[in-house]
Amino acid sequence: MKSSTAKTPDTSRRSERSRTAILQASMELVGEVGYNKLTIEAIASRAGVGKQTIYRWWPSKAAVLLDAFTATVDSDEYANGIPDSGDLEADLKAVLRATVDEFTDPSFEAPYRALAIAGAADAELAAQFAERLTGPGFAVYERRLRAAQEAGQVDPDLDLSLATELLLGPFQQRWMTYYRPLTYEFVDDLVDMALRAFAPR
């Protein structure tokens, strides 16, 4: 056998400056040219970095972008969770309306869609995408629903995980397939309909 060494580079010597420049260049470029026309060469050039430095640390341009995107989001997004005013309907509508806004802002939408597409084409990447972005996103809804459940506002036997899918699936489907526009009205109606499914019997 060749050997198990020679594979992984020494993380402790990694250039933080290069890493940062690459992630930033990726985010800039994906916004400028879109994912399909995003090239490793362009990232390297924009970042002032050798191509090899990218290939050394990431297996694909999707992986670069996932890191880049995660870096810009990680901090804030999932920390606080959904506010709990006691009014579930209002809270869900508020957060979903905010999400509509987010998915309407190209600087967020472009890289996120790029990643979603890359994930759809590559199950392994999809797993990472789910773990680092979708998963935490769903979790905050689940948490809010649990609070509502404990407050007796939704059915005590409700499967919260599936409930979250019921709520977010239609949203994600519209967005991903351009099936219909993402509007406040849509999410309001969606919440109304979903809450009827969640209601205590």
Next chain:
Amino acid sequence: MKSSTAKTPDTSRRSERSRTAILQASMELVGEVGYNKLTIEAIASRAGVGKQTIYRWWPSKAAVLLDAFTATVDSDEYANGIPDSGDLEADLKAVLRATVDEFTDPSFEAPYRALAIAGAADAELAAQFAERLTGPGFAVYERRLRAAQEAGQVDPDLDLSLATELLLGPFQQRWMTYYRPLTYEFVDDLVDMALRAFAPR
């Protein structure tokens, strides 16, 4: 502007033999190598056709594949609609279980996913995809729900279009993002939960 002649080739002289060979080769190849590694050159070569013959009639490889896929589906799929046994729950579960099977069969899944991905990356294609595949698919659910509505089994004020999204969105989301496995149990639970949202008040 260019003259209006140069644009559209003469459809009447088109070689049916070539057209068929191209569609068939596309379907074969997308199954063998996946969408990303599917190349026009390979399609042309497999079909025994010049590259130009493809470029003459289709604007992109996605368009080729859409035609190819549509050709294999068109006939049967949407003709009959969802059977109406009078038991909405049973009917929906039956058809969704069948859909699970379909989306688990690689020879169907591979090209369909390819198209979904291509659509996610290109709104124009997405429109065609919606019109020719998603739309008719959703319509059959809507029709069945309407029958149920007329039979008084679901709320008379229910927005049938949104209801269909509530039912199929979670399914599509799981499938597209590999979020979780598509199982009979999942669709059964999904139907159960959705029907509570649809129920007359």
Next chain:
Amino acid sequence: MKSSTAKTPDTSRRSERSRTAILQASMELVGEVGYNKLTIEAIASRAGVGKQTIYRWWPSKAAVLLDAFTATVDSDEYANGIPDSGDLEADLKAVLRATVDEFTDPSFEAPYRALAIAGAADAELAAQFAERLTGPGFAVYERRLRAAQEAGQVDPDLDLSLATELLLGPFQQRWMTYYRPLTYEFVDDLVDMALRAFAPR
């Protein structure tokens, strides 16, 4: 087996325009940057040609340069041979002095040296180099010596081939290794000494 086809491109469809542009660009660039810094990419770029067009028709940059150089020389150089004034010594000195001039002109010397070096490193290329450049060059000397032999000016048993090597070897050695400068005096002395070896006994 893969097949014996697919290898050789169709010569009849070759673009003469591209071929010419490539050869010319090669000659220009080798003069500007030298052989070691001559790159296929630069040739392609200068010639306004895709890299593949070079790789399609030549196996290496040395082969390109050999063609390029041969094309500039072929026509004239070896056609006439060495003039025969009846005075062997004068004729040899004249042609060798002319050769000194040639090897002192960088526009000739640079590509020729490049090829000689490439040949020294690759026996296969050396064979082509010998066949197309060195060989014909040696042959004209041999012919002139043969005339002298028939005129009784050199030993009738002289091995003309070896005699040519005796005459040109020291020249080539000086040039190739920068051992000492190539001057008129050197070639004059060389002819004088060699002729003593050629003289009838």
Next chain:
Amino acid sequence: MKSSTAKTPDTSRRSERSRTAILQASMELVGEVGYNKLTIEAIASRAGVGKQTIYRWWPSKAAVLLDAFTATVDSDEYANGIPDSGDLEADLKAVLRATVDEFTDPSFEAPYRALAIAGAADAELAAQFAERLTGPGFAVYERRLRAAQEAGQVDPDLDLSLATELLLGPFQQRWMTYYRPLTYEFVDDLVDMALRAFAPR
């Protein structure tokens, strides 16, 4: 200009162990893979040495190889000179036949050719090569010819330096350009022909 310090490292602290390992690795590798595929990285790796240690002490891989090769030759080769049996022809044929053997042995030929090629491409290196290898080699022939001259066996006015070039030039030319094979017959004939040029008038 940079300060004058930065240039030359402190020789007294140089690691002899590293120097030796580098030279040895160079000789091994040039025999194994040839000059063109000889890389600094491979030398460093084989020698168990950092690349910088090579770059610190040598300006190019050719310079490394020149040192490496010289180290293996220096001692013996030129010490004794050509034996003088009194029979010039026999002595020259003997030593040239031995040289044929040497240039037929790949373990000698490979690095020597590598250096010759590097020299042909770089006049500065060529000067070093001439001074340390070619020059001394030619000198031993000159010395033997001088002895013959003093013994009245060759023309007293013979230019011994040029005579040496006449003798070795054809040999070098054959070898360097693969023009024709290096055989005993060739060198015998070469000596015969050259001696006629050297003979007293």
Next chain:
DNA sequence: GTTTAAGCGAGACGGTACGTCTAGTCTTACG
């Protein structure tokens, strides 16, 4: 029936980006 012009298979073309390789420099930790 012949003519003629389009579509056709084939594949060379100018390009772009790929992922790999090596050069030569720079950084870190050690002795």
Next chain:
DNA sequence: CGTAAGACTAGACGTACCGTCTCGCTTAAAC
């Protein structure tokens, strides 16, 4: 400070496809 190790910027390598562009050949429509 020299060293071993190895990450870094830079850029050429040879390959794979892109979409366009001839080439002759075949073939259906218009004469």
